[in-house]
Amino acid sequence: MSYRTAQIRLVSSHPEVYEPCDDSFALVDALLADLTNLLEHKPSLCIEVGCGSGYVITSLALMLKEKVPDTYYVATDMNPDAVRVTRETLEAHGVDAELIITDIVSGLEKRLEGLVDVMVVNPPYVPTPEDEVGKSGIASAWAGGEDGRAVIDRILPIADTMLSERGWLYLVTLTANNPSQICRQMRERGYASRIVVQRSTDEESLHIIKFWRDPEIRPSLKETTAPNSESLLSQFSRFSFWKGGNSGGSL
Numbered sequence: 001m002s003y004r005t006a007q008i009r010l011v012s013s014h015p016e017v018y019e020p021c022d023d024s025f026a027l028v029d030a031l032l033a034d035l036t037n038l039l040e041h042k043p044s045l046c047i048e049v050g051c052g053s054g055y056v057i058t059s060l061a062l063m064l065k066e067k068v069p070d071t072y073y074v075a076t077d078m079n080p081d082a083v084r085v086t087r088e089t090l091e092a093h094g095v096d097a098e099l100i101i102t103d104i105v106s107g108l109e110k111r112l113e114g115l116v117d118v119m120v121v122n123p124p125y126v127p128t129p130e131d132e133v134g135k136s137g138i139a140s141a142w143a144g145g146e147d148g149r150a151v152i153d154r155i156l157p158i159a160d161t162m163l164s165e166r167g168w169l170y171l172v173t174l175t176a177n178n179p180s181q182i183c184r185q186m187r188e189r190g191y192a193s194r195i196v197v198q199r200s201t202d203e204e205s206l207h208i209i210k211f212w213r214d215p216e217i218r219p220s221l222k223e224t225t226a227p228n229s230e231s232l233l234s235q236f237s238r239f240s241f242w243k244g245g246n247s248g249g250s251l
């Protein structure tokens, strides 16, 4: 039997590992929504930072398996139990990835710098006291510090270093993370962005944002107002009233 995404009944679990949740499903839905582009993109190397149960990296591997069989997958998590559970989830679906217990991509920089064609990240994004960030076990799955940006803000420059010239980043953010500011910061690094999926519940509004290097955007870390930031801001305010389902917008 071949599946297009990981099957929940085959996803392994552990009390200290984040179970697939609305944000994980939204990220996989974003990858599915962009699948035609991903298949054309033919990524050589895909990486997931913070793989948790393995639901996302397994789904990505299943989506690409048939048409892009030579893609190499790497997944990291700082929680050793998550890496063990991801191994079991991958095996249960007959796909493979190199799994590394590490902080973001620490120790992989030299080996993978400039080589990553697709990076997927569902980071800890929940606003919490700063001292809850990076604690061992399940707390590290959600604790994002002030504005939920502690880990996200570390990942952005790392993504810029790791991504290949044609590399794409898919990032889960919450409204409280100020996603339009994240997009402006990436624009200052030369990246265009697009909301691939937006999901709202009574409690939160999730945006799955895709970033890619745009040759027409001149990187300027000093820039504070990107030329196109107005259209981006209107995108976020437009979607903040939207409830349920998938949507997308382009800059």
Ligand SMILES: C[S@@+](CC[C@H](N)C(=O)[O-])C[C@H]1O[C@@H](n2cnc3c(N)ncnc32)[C@H](O)[C@@H]1O
Binding pocket: 018, 019, 020, 021, 023, 024, 027, 049, 050, 051, 052, 053, 054, 055, 056, 076, 077, 078, 079, 082, 102, 103, 104, 105, 122, 123, 124, 125, 134, 137, 140, 141, 142, 151
């Ligand atoms: C919100 S969960 C997402 C899990 C999985 N990707 C999913 O979508 O279901 C965030 C994951 O990131 C991991 N994590 C948190 N901080 C990290 C860091 N600094 N480096 C690597 N992994 C981290 C957590 O252990 C957790 O598994």
